[in-house]
Amino acid sequence: MGNRNLENQIAIVTGAGSGIGRELCLSLAKRGAKIMVTDINEKGIEETKKLIEAQNGYAETYKLDVVDSDMVKNVMDEIYKKHNRIDILISNAGISTPPSLATKMPEEHWDKLLKVHLYGTFNCVKACGEYMKANNYGRIVLSSSLGGVFGFAGNVNYAVAKTGMVGMTYTLAKELGPYGITVNAVQPGIIRTPMTKDALKAFEEGFIKETPVRRIGEVDDVSNAIAFFCMPESSFVTGVVMRIDGGYILQSSMDQIMMDVCSK
Ligand code: NAP
Secondary structure: OOOOOOOOOEEEEOOOOOHHHHHHHHHHHHOOOEEEEEEOOHHHHHHHHHHHHHOOOEEEEEEOOOOOHHHHHHHHHHHHHHHOOOOEEEEOOOOOOOOOOHHHOOHHHHHHHHHHHHHHHHHHHHHHHHHHHHHOOEEEEEEOOOHHHHOOOOOHHHHHHHHHHHHHHHHHHHHHHHHOEEEEEEEEOOEOOHHHHHHHHHHHHHHHHHOOOOOOEOHHHHHHHHHHHHOHHHOOOOOOEEEEOOOHHHOOHHHHHHHHHHOO
16 A cells, blocks of 8 residues: 555545544555644644655644534635545544543533534534535545444443444445445554553553454554545445454453463
């Protein structure tokens, strides 16, 4: 995938000032895309732009709070007016809230997280979708999570948001498919980013042990998968939710016992 198969395509990435979003910008830029680096964090987007330019890529920055639907519409309108196309939208912006059991979760944590993930993604898709339809082309990738597969104790808001992303992916794939627009999602396991810094500090060893490939996920594990969805050649791949977890979800304590027994 080292070729420039996204030459001059306009790619909007949300939450691009950090972690997976930043790496994704670098990866799509290497493939020739012009990157619209958006994030609520202004410092973060300027740093991402610098990194893209350091590898001779093209970047524009836009401060964007995905929760603010007017702001989202204005930014998408501005990008479309300038470039006359929007080819790729990666809805990646996300937050976490401090863990708490569902029965004890403060309502503001519930609201805040669902607003960023679900409303934010809806706002971005709504603002870009008609422009993609006008050009009969588009690649949309949403960010789900392993937490959207089997629930996430202590994080019911996150589990609901990431399961919701699956419903959005399937529905949008049906609605936008006739216009040459594909819609897919990634479900990363634990990936090393600022969001997971604290969890990894406490549990890294345990996660590694429970992951069949015996390592923690890195940001380029996710960006490589997203880049595949974004390729023009991936036009028959839509409504796919791809786990990127090193096999974590497959493992059970019974498997470990059997592997120990068999290797004696
Ligand atoms: P990250 O490093 O914290 O990056 C997320 C970025 O989104 C930050 O720059 C953040 O800004 C920004 N953001 C937050 N609220 C926003 C808003 N309202 N509008 C626009 N941008 C906003 O996190 P990450 O680990 O790269 O996660 C990226 C995505 O992958 C998220 O959707 C996350 O849920 C998902 N994911 C991550 C993992 C993992 O293990 N890391 C696993 C599964 C799924 P601030 O820093 O200012 O908040």
